[in-house]
Amino acid sequence: NAGVTQTPKFQVLKTGQSMTLQCAQDMNHEYMSWYRQDPGMGLRLIHYSVGAGITDQGEVPNGYNVSRSTTEDFPLRLLSAAPSQTSVYFCASRRTRGAYEQYFGPGTRLTVT
Amino acid sequence: QQQVKQSPQSLIVQKGGISIINCAYENTAFDYFPWYQQFPGKGPALLIAIRPDVSEKKEGRFTISFNKSAKQFSLHIMDSQPGDSATYFCAASRLQGGSEKLVFGKGTKLTVNP
Numbered sequence: 437n438a439g440v441t442q443t444p445k446f447q448v449l450k451t452g453q454s455m456t457l458q459c460a461q462d463m464n465h466e467y468m469s470w471y472r473q474d475p476g477m478g479l480r481l482i483h484y485s486v487g488a489g490i491t492d493q494g495e496v497p498n499g500y501n502v503s504r505s506t507t508e509d510f511p512l513r514l515l516s517a518a519p520s521q522t523s524v525y526f527c528a529s530r531r532t533r534g535a536y537e538q539y540f541g542p543g544t545r546l547t548v549t
Numbered sequence: 550q551q552q553v554k555q556s557p558q559s560l561i562v563q564k565g566g567i568s569i570i571n572c573a574y575e576n577t578a579f580d581y582f583p584w585y586q587q588f589p590g591k592g593p594a595l596l597i598a599i600r601p602d603v604s605e606k607k608e609g610r611f612t613i614s615f616n617k618s619a620k621q622f623s624l625h626i627m628d629s630q631p632g633d634s635a636t637y638f639c640a641a642s643r644l645q646g647g648s649e650k651l652v653f654g655k656g657t658k659l660t661v662n663p
Contacts, residue, residue: 440592469650476558478638478655479593494650526592536581536644538651540592 437462440541442527448547449517457512457544459527465539466532468510472496472523473543479526485510486532517548552576553641555654562661568626570657572639575620579641583651584613584624587636596637597624629661 443458461468469484471494481494485504499521501513510529514521524545530538554573562568574582583598599606599613599622606613612625626633639654 476655478555479653481650484650528592536583536598536642537595538583540585540594542592543590 439463440527440529440539442525442541442544444544445542446545448549449514450549451517451519453517455514455517457514457525457527457546459510459512459541460508461510461527461529461539462508463529463539464507465529466507468504468527468529469494469538470500470502470510470512471526471528472521473526474523482512482525514546517546519548522546522548552652553639553654555639555657557657558655559658560660562629562659564629564631564661564663566629566661568624568629568633568659568661570624570637570639570659571621572623572641572654573619573621574641576641576652577620578643579652581642581644582613582615582622583640584611585638585640585653587638587656589635593638626659629659631661631663634659634661 440461466487470482471479480496482500483502485491491502524543526543527541528538584596585593586596587593597608597611601617610627615622636656636658638656640651642651643649
């Protein structure tokens with residue numbers, strides 16, 4: 437199993453540009469989520485999904501969109517990038533029943549200039 | 550409102566020493582308390598977790614101590630090694646219901662000097 441994969445690993449955007457961060461998992465996990473990590477702020481939840489077609493907002497959803505058309509994929513869209521969105525983004529997945537371990541991807545480092 | 554408070558923000562320990570990281574939570578409905586370890590440039594990975602029905606859980610050199618009445622839990626790393634140098638996050642959640650979110654502390658950067 438590849439686990440949770442994220443692309444790209446690094447990205448530089450100009451203010452106002454849009455882009456999609458890709459996330460995929462091959463563990464058949466129902467629950468997927470996106471976090472951003474900023475120095476001294478820990479991991480903050482952006483959006484999450486408990487299954488295909490179901491998404492909900494986390495702690496810091498503004499400026500981001502998500503959709504979940506398949507169990508495997510959970511892309512994160514930045515509609516109009518702002519310097520405040522400079523961060524490291526992590527995708528994670530877990531089962532919704534039984535074992536509760538949440539698996540994280542390797543992260544995407546995004547810089548908005 | 551910060552639901553999980555973690556301290557210290559950074560910690561420097563000599564090789565062979567004991568590293569102790571503390572967390573406090575507010576929501577008494579939480580019933581799952583994991584610790585995640587993150588190395589530079591990597592995603593966090595589950596290190597050890599505890600349920601509130603036990604006061605201590607040990608896995609190798611890593612121990613979680615849990616105090617339900619004080620709403621506090623801590624990670625102890627015995628015989629700390631330079632390879633333990635990483636950022637550690639405590640977290641809390643409820644297991645009931647598949648949509649329950651994991652709430653993280655702000656992290657502790659541990660440096661173990663050789």
